[in-house]
Amino acid sequence: xxxxxxxxSNKVTEKGKDVELRCDPISGHTALYWYRQSLGQGxxxxxxxxxxxxxxxxxxxxxxFSAERTGGSVSTLTIQRTQxxxxxxxxxxxxxxxxxxxxxxxxxxxxxx
Amino acid sequence: xxxxxLHLPTLxxxxxxxxxxxxxxxxxxxxxxxxYKQESGKGPQFIIDIRSNMDKRQGQRVTVLLNKTVKHxxxxxxxxxxxxxAVYFCAETPFSGGYxxxxxxxxxxxAVHP
Numbered sequence: 001x002x003x004x005x006x007x008x009s010n011k012v013t014e015k016g017k018d019v020e021l022r023c024d025p026i027s028g029h030t031a032l033y034w035y036r037q038s039l040g041q042g043x044x045x046x047x048x049x050x051x052x053x054x055x056x057x058x059x060x061x062x063x064x065f066s067a068e069r070t071g072g073s074v075s076t077l078t079i080q081r082t083q084x085x086x087x088x089x090x091x092x093x094x095x096x097x098x099x100x101x102x103x104x105x106x107x108x109x110x111x112x113x
Numbered sequence: 114x115x116x117x118x119l120h121l122p123t124l125x126x127x128x129x130x131x132x133x134x135x136x137x138x139x140x141x142x143x144x145x146x147x148x149y150k151q152e153s154g155k156g157p158q159f160i161i162d163i164r165s166n167m168d169k170r171q172g173q174r175v176t177v178l179l180n181k182t183v184k185h186x187x188x189x190x191x192x193x194x195x196x197x198x199a200v201y202f203c204a205e206t207p208f209s210g211g212y213x214x215x216x217x218x219x220x221x222x223x224a225v226h227p
Binding site: 004033035040041042043044045048056059091093100101102103104105106107 | 145147149154155156157158159162202204206214215216217218219220
């Protein structure tokens with residue numbers, strides 16, 4: 001079946017602009033995660049959604065970052081007033097608790113110039 | 114704070130040899146560990162996992178070993194193939210019930226030479 005999809009695959013934006021990154025999780029997966037991966041680094045947790053529960057936003061690096069998940073499915077990660085340090089690959093994953101296994105999308109490579 | 118790290122940033126092996134990738138973790142409360150493989154331009158792909166109540170788990174050509182005494186995790190790949198070339202991440206989660214905010218290490222790049 002279809003895996004996790006993300007769009008766009010690449011995004012180049014100018015410093016100060018806002019960007020929106022989209023994630024389509026696997027159908028039926030109730031948990032959705034966003035991670036950030038800087039060049040040559042591991043994955044940094046950003047935010048977690050589970051069903052109708054309040055999201056865990058503890059990983060968001062600043063108030064310029066926000067995320068929504070509409071209808072328990074598609075999620076959008078928004079970065080306002082982008083900075084060069086925001087340049088990274090943004091990865092989305094979904095899972096079906098109580099399973100621990102997270103399925104990752106291909107990521108969106110964000111470049112802030 | 115919580116952290117997961119790796120001993121070796123790069124590992125070069127000959128095709129057909131066995132590979133061992135090591136990982137240290139710091140959170141003794143972690144009860145679930147995962148190894149992911151990430152190929153260039155792709156998202157991480159699940160390889161194998163292990164619960165804290167186990168010390169060894171085997172999959173197809175892969176074995177994960179957990180030593181809770183020294184908080185060490187390793188991934189063994191038997192008969193390494195060129196297709197195994199990738200970055201390997203270990204990850205841990207101290208949570209239960211299916212909510213796993215994974216804490217990832219920095220990754221080890223495995224390069225397989227013919």
